[in-house]
Amino acid sequence: MDYLELEKPSKTFDFLRILLILAGTVASFFSVLGYGEIFPRYSLLIFLGFWGNTFFYFLAKKKISQQKVLWSSLLIDLLLIDILIETTGGRESPFIFLYPLLIFVAGFHLGRRGADTFTFISLLSYSFIYWHPERPPLNPQTILQFFVPLGAMGLSGLLALRYVEERERTRKKIAETHQALFRAEELHRLILQSLASGLIVTDLSKKIISANQAAKAILQRNDLEGLSLKEAFDGFDFVPESSRCELLLKKNGQPIYIGYSFFPLKDEKKEIFGYSLIFQDITPIKEKEERLRRAEHLAALGTLASGLAHEIKNPLASICGAVEFLKEQDLVKPGGERLFEIIAREAQRLDVLVSDFLLFAKPTAGAPEKTNLLKIIGEIQDELALKFKEKDIHWEIDIPPGINLRVDAGRFKQILLNLCSNAIEAYDGREATVRLVCQEQDDHLEIKVIDYVGGISQEIAPRIFEPFFTTKPHGTGLGLAVVYSLVKGLKGQINVKSSASETCFSLSFPKEILFKS
Structure with a gap:
């Protein structure tokens, strides 16, 4: 023995x-x-x-x-x-x-x-x-x-x-009891650490006694023990609720939506000896709900816009044809040429607006063809150099040379052209820097358009893809709406993140758009 x-x-x-x-x-x-x-x-x-x-x-x-x-x-x-x-x-x-x-x-x-x-x-x-x-x-x-x-x-x-x-x-018996306790404690620890939800336990004064790894990851801090709940959650005062609640936090300038349940802990005598908080980061769910709401809203607008654009385009074509006929038949009185030029110019501008409206209302993948991404970027640089002659534009291109796409080149260029144009205009006459990044992930292709101005507030960010919503004095409000519709036509996703010093439009496309020889 x-x-x-x-x-x-x-x-x-x-x-x-x-x-x-x-x-x-x-x-x-x-x-x-x-x-x-x-x-x-x-x-x-x-x-x-x-x-x-x-x-x-x-x-x-x-x-x-x-x-x-x-x-x-x-x-x-x-x-x-x-x-x-x-x-x-x-x-x-x-x-x-x-x-x-x-x-x-x-x-x-x-x-x-x-x-x-x-x-x-x-x-x-x-x-x-x-x-x-x-x-x-x-x-x-x-x-x-x-x-x-x-x-x-x-x-x-x-x-x-x-x-x-x-x-x-x-x-x-003592060894078996210790072993059972050890296994129970180890199981308890593993369960807490494996939880995807954050779990915080406090005393009666709502001072944090323990917090699992998920809680520390969601709140982005490792010093939770010893803090009060108010200190950990930016001053929010938790009250025991019977139903699940939500709150909004800001971490590193970015909003984080938290879904939580806060409830008292009771002993066998039904006396409260502390509180427990179970919470999750529901920001991805909120973003998904917002994209769904936006898609439903834009779909309804698109249906209305499609019919309205056709109704405008037909008489607009008649007006343009009549003006050309009058000019060719010399039926314009002396001094009236200037008025006809104004009519023709405005009619052409209205035709472009209606065409954009139709592009927003009926997004499709177009006619896919093999095209090189860097070639599209080069064409965009040339067009924007002519459009913004007065501005000095600096480009930061981080795109591998061998990325070929199977897309409608015109429509795909329209997406990047509108985003780059908005980025340059955000500098408001100053020297502009636009950064383009392309990364091939495991299951999707990601393209980012970044400017170093920022300034899109959290209040207007959810509305920037709505048609006719604009903060520019002379904007039509269709640029980003068209981008959104074209991205959706390619079964992609678009997201925007903006801080005081940077704005990033992130485009995510399925890898099916990559051309494979």
């Missing part, structure tokens, strides 16, 4: 051992000095032997295995006890009680094997001392005197074994 090391009982035995040896040593010392004949004078040497064995035990157990040291030390103790009993009266010695004590200590430290061995040796030693050198007369008193110590030794061995077995069972 495994030999247990229970510190408190071992220290108790060591203390009793030293106390007995000390008492015997003092008594022997007084006998040597002539203060009574308690023990024979040479018994002092035996007690000095006990002291030597004690020092041997404490010194040797640091270098030799404890089991070997115990066997050696207890065997030496047994020999010294034999000598002590023999020299202090033999069968009449007051130290016979040391045999049962030694057997119990051996059973405690060395288990069944130690108890059996030292019981047997002690019985032999006592029997030899009792019947040698002078055999006492056989009578009931003598037999009783012989068997009482033997019974005490056997009982000591039995008690030692029962104690060790009970201790072993207790140790196993």
Whole structure:
């Protein structure tokens, strides 16, 4: 069996051992000095032997295995006890009680094997001392005197074994309990760390006691423990609610929508001892809902716009044709040419507006053809250089040269052209820098158009893709609406993020638009 090391009982035995040896040593010392004949004078040497064995035990157990040291030390103790009993009266010695004590200590430290061995040796030693050198007369008193110590030794061995077995069972139960607790704590920890939702536990004053990794990731801070909920959630005061609630936070200038449940923690007496907060980052869900709402809204507008554009385009074509006919037939009075030029110019502008309106109302993929993305970017740079002659435009192009697309080149160019044009106009006459980035992800193609102006507020950001919504003095409000419709026609997604120093339009297209030779 495994030999247990229970510190408190071992220290108790060591203390009793030293106390007995000390008492015997003092008594022997007084006998040597002539203060009574308690023990024979040479018994002092035996007690000095006990002291030597004690020092041997404490010194040797640091270098030799404890089991070997115990066997050696207890065997030496047994020999010294034999000598002590023999020299202090033999069968009449007051130290016979040391045999049962030694057997119990051996059973405690060395288990069944130690108890059996030292019981047997002690019985032999006592029997030899009792019947040698002078055999006492056989009578009931003598037999009783012989068997009482033997019974005490056997009982000591039995008690030692029962104690060790009970201790072993207790140790196993404790080990099993510790293991079960460890598994439960480990399972609890793993569940908390695996939760995708944030989980925070507070005391009655709403001071955070614990928070899992998801909570720290959502709130973007690792020092939640010790903070109050108000400090962690930008001053928001949580009140226990029966239903799920939402709140809006701002982290690094970006809005984060939080869906949460806040509820009290109660003990078995139904008394509140703290609070718990379970929450999730529902920003992607909110963005998806906003895209769906916007798509439904734009679809309704597109249906209306389609019919309206056709109704405008037909009479507009008649007006343009009539103006051309009048000019060719010289039916215009002198001085009226300027008026007809105004009519023709405005009619042409209106035709462009209606064409954009139709492009917004009926987005399609067009006629797909192989085209290189960098070639489209080059054409856009040339057109915008002519459009913004007065401005100095700096381009940052981060696009691999080998990206070929299977798209309608005109429509795809229209997407990037409108975004780049808006980016340049955002600089309001200053030197403009436009950054274009293209990255091929695992399941989609991502293109970003970035300017370093920023300034799209969170209030107007949800409306920038609506038709006729514009913040420009002379804008039509169709540029971004057309971009949105064309991106949707290619089964893509468009998102915008804006801060005080940067605006980024992110386009995401399925990898099906990539041309594969």
